[in-house]
Amino acid sequence: MSDVREYVKEVSDWIDEIMIYLEKIDIKDSRLLSNIERLSQWTKDLDEEEMDYDDMVVIEEEMSRVYGEIEEIALELRSKDRQSVPIGKHTLPPLPYAYEALEPTISREIMRLHHDKHHQSYVDGLNKAELMMEKARETKDYALLKHWEKEAAFHGSGHYLHTLFWEEMTPGGGGQPKGDILKQIEKDFGSFTAFKSHFSEAAKQVEGVGWAILVWAPRARRLEILQSELHMVLTQWDTIPILVLDVWEHAYYLQYKNERASYVDKWWDVVNWPQTAARFSEAKKLIWKKQ
Numbered sequence: 001m002s003d004v005r006e007y008v009k010e011v012s013d014w015i016d017e018i019m020i021y022l023e024k025i026d027i028k029d030s031r032l033l034s035n036i037e038r039l040s041q042w043t044k045d046l047d048e049e050e051m052d053y054d055d056m057v058v059i060e061e062e063m064s065r066v067y068g069e070i071e072e073i074a075l076e077l078r079s080k081d082r083q084s085v086p087i088g089k090h091t092l093p094p095l096p097y098a099y100e101a102l103e104p105t106i107s108r109e110i111m112r113l114h115h116d117k118h119h120q121s122y123v124d125g126l127n128k129a130e131l132m133m134e135k136a137r138e139t140k141d142y143a144l145l146k147h148w149e150k151e152a153a154f155h156g157s158g159h160y161l162h163t164l165f166w167e168e169m170t171p172g173g174g175g176q177p178k179g180d181i182l183k184q185i186e187k188d189f190g191s192f193t194a195f196k197s198h199f200s201e202a203a204k205q206v207e208g209v210g211w212a213i214l215v216w217a218p219r220a221r222r223l224e225i226l227q228s229e230l231h232m233v234l235t236q237w238d239t240i241p242i243l244v245l246d247v248w249e250h251a252y253y254l255q256y257k258n259e260r261a262s263y264v265d266k267w268w269d270v271v272n273w274p275q276t277a278a279r280f281s282e283a284k285k286l287i288w289k290k291q
């Protein structure tokens, strides 16, 4: 293979890889795609006889320009997902489809009310709870902390779970999953049918209101099905525990009797911060697309 033909092959392999990557990260920038398309067409049209050194230089320049644009867009997307949501600044993510898109399974009216009113109220409630807890830290007045923690758990779980809920539905969805997740479901539940029955029963048997939730347990490396009455019992689903303190009586009563506060104050002397830091840095690697 001549140098020229080898170069053309390299360019077209590169274009194939880039197209797969763009699809994977869901980039649909029309200017970028038309540049790549042009470059791709160009390499297809060229044959060994017609291609000279100048052509190669031009293609190389085009390639580095397109590559630069891809880098720029990818960086922009990455930095958006890596930014923190400031305290009290959660926003309602837009529905990823039209209100009527899930009909006849879920009506337009339900979607409009559920998303625009109910989900919005969780976002508002979470923002308020976060701001009030920030105020408590500033003023060192923790008198209402228990209340705001409850609010943060209730509205936070409501916001995060609804965000997942909208994303996991789609018009024309249904059927069975494929690939890795299907294999794991079959391994952990026996079959897809068994999983579906268990999940449906869990949903039907939630006491009062709540959720059925398929979770991944990173430590057991298994999928499990859980129920959540309401949204939570003082937790925020979709978060990762980093530092935990056991205040069940069995954790301190023999030594501290009913002095839980003194146990809590002393406990800080035995915290293994390097271990906690390691867990935090593992947890940080998980990046969910914000909206």
Ligand SMILES: [Fe+2]
Binding pocket: 114, 118, 162
């Ligand atoms: Fe809901």
